[in-house]
Amino acid sequence: MEPTSPKGHDLRERDWYSLHNGVRDTFGTGGEFHISGRATLMDDSEIRAIASRAASYQPEDRYVLFELEVNEARCHGYGDVPLPDPRHWVLSTG
Numbered sequence: 272m273e274p275t276s277p278k279g280h281d282l283r284e285r286d287w288y289s290l291h292n293g294v295r296d297t298f299g300t301g302g303e304f305h306i307s308g309r310a311t312l313m314d315d316s317e318i319r320a321i322a323s324r325a326a327s328y329q330p331e332d333r334y335v336l337f338e339l340e341v342n343e344a345r346c347h348g349y350g351d352v353p354l355p356d357p358r359h360w361v362l363s364t365g
Contacts, residue, residue, distance in 0.1 A: 274333055274334070276335075282310040283312060286311070287310065288309075288310045289306070289307040290307070291303065291304070292305075300351055303346065303348075304344070304346045305344070306344045307343050308342035308343065309339075310337045311338045313337060343360065343361050343362065344359070345358060345359040
């Protein structure tokens with residue numbers, strides 16, 4: 272992301288994130304998925320090179336890179352998609 276991104280500022284300051292997919296329509300077609308966890312700024316040039324090669328675009332040199340650790344994931348469906356079992360996962364930190 273751009274180094275001036277407000278989200279990047281939030282990640283540096285708080286180090287946590289939460290992502291939720293949008294649903295296709297008011298019926299929830301396709302279901303929902305949510306993840307949350309910790310974000311770590313990555314300054315390692317080797318990791319950055321790996322991420323750049325994996326990207327579907329050419330990241331600019333000025334972009335900053337965060338690693339997103341997943342601590343919790345959950346899904347919810349409305350009958351139109353098969354869901355995994357379990358539907359909620361929490362990473363044990365103990």
